Amino acid sequence: NQLDLYYMQSVLVTTGWNKNDDVFDPQETWAARSSAEDKPFNFMHDEKDIIGHITSNRVVDLEGNLLSEAGESAPDQFEIVTSSVIYTEWSDPEQRDRINKLIAKNLGVNLGFEL
Numbered sequence: 001n002q003l004d005l006y007y008m009q010s011v012l013v014t015t016g017w018n019k020n021d022d023v024f025d026p027q028e029t030w031a032a033r034s035s036a037e038d039k040p041f042n043f044m045h046d047e048k049d050i051i052g053h054i055t056s057n058r059v060v061d062l063e064g065n066l067l068s069e070a071g072e073s074a075p076d077q078f079e080i081v082t083s084s085v086i087y088t089e090w091s092d093p094e095q096r097d098r099i100n101k102l103i104a105k106n107l108g109v110n111l112g113f114e115l
Helices: 026-031 093-105
Strands: 004-013 040-042 050-060 081-089
Touching: 026 040, 026 050, 081 093
Parallel strands: none
Antiparallel strands: 004 081, 040 050, 050 081
16 A cells, blocks of 8 residues: 555466467476566566566466466466556656556556556
């Protein structure tokens, strides 16, 4: 409940052939399932446009059910869902307005990530 953060969840990756036309191997993705946590959150895959950070992630099936991470074998298909925060307070008024407009305009619409 911090006023300077916008909390959200998004699908970071879906195994197999995904909507971005990328292919993610289930075994490799499973091995890296925790690697996104505590990393920068950028806008539209632009590493110079950091707008927040990833706070946690979890592995779910394609229906959104939480999968057990016990064991070594990866399911055939799964998604990694991240929890993130977007910074809403900036010392630069233009950046603050930009972020607030993005959030207001795109609630539920793709920003390069899913809300």
